[in-house]
Amino acid sequence: MVEITAESILQCRVNSLTSPPPVVSTSSAFDPGSLSNATLSNANLTATRSSTSTGGAASTSYQSSGQFYFEFIVGASHGSTDFVGVMAASYGYFFAVNGNTGAGSGVWLGTGAITTNGGTVATLGAASASGNVIGVAIDCDNDRIWFRLNGGNWNADPTANPATNAGGVALIAASYAPAVAFSPYGSPTIGDNITTNLGASAFSGAVPFGFTAGWPP
DSSP states (O other), X not given: OOOXXXXXXXXXXXXXXXXXXXXXXSOOOBOGGGOBSEEEETXXXXXEEOXXXXXXXXXXXOBSSSEXXXXXXXXXXXXXXXXXXXXXXXXXXXXXXXXXXXXXXXXXXXXXXXXXXXXXXXXXXXXXXXXXXXXXXXXXXXXXXXEEETXXXXXXXTTOBGGGTBSOEEOOSSOBEXXXXXXXXXXOXXXXXXXXXXXXXXXXXXXXXXXXXXXXX
């Protein structure tokens, strides 16, 4: 007979809070069929601008339920509204770099502004420098999303926390995919590039409790 004590219950609680997050068995990548004025490399995880016009790349898969964490790593970015984030298939790269209303949310790298459904809701600070990492936590069940720059505060708010559903940016209910969009504004430069980590390698930042590490295919 197993004795259940207060200490054993507490230990179970501690283990549940400190256990590693679930990890996708196979991660997604950018979809070659989604490309516009861009090319792919690095097992389709790096999108490179091939024109100074609007362009981009989106993941092979869209999700409408679940909680996921993934990252973008800046290689080079010179378009003032170069975008990293998520979008529905109907949103598109033009909408992303212009901040149009619709099912899209992300960070403009030039200023670090967080945009969603046509509005700017917070600013992380300029994020276009090479090596910068933008972490993304998306809760498709509650239609909320969080962004952070180099492990800083989520949504530039010290009280925001994906694990407790606090301070998330509201999303339109839709199926979303991780995406990058290259802007024609500022000083767009052919060769600018952004890499996404959808779970193929270790993340730079900690995965929020309860979120899946990576984006499933």
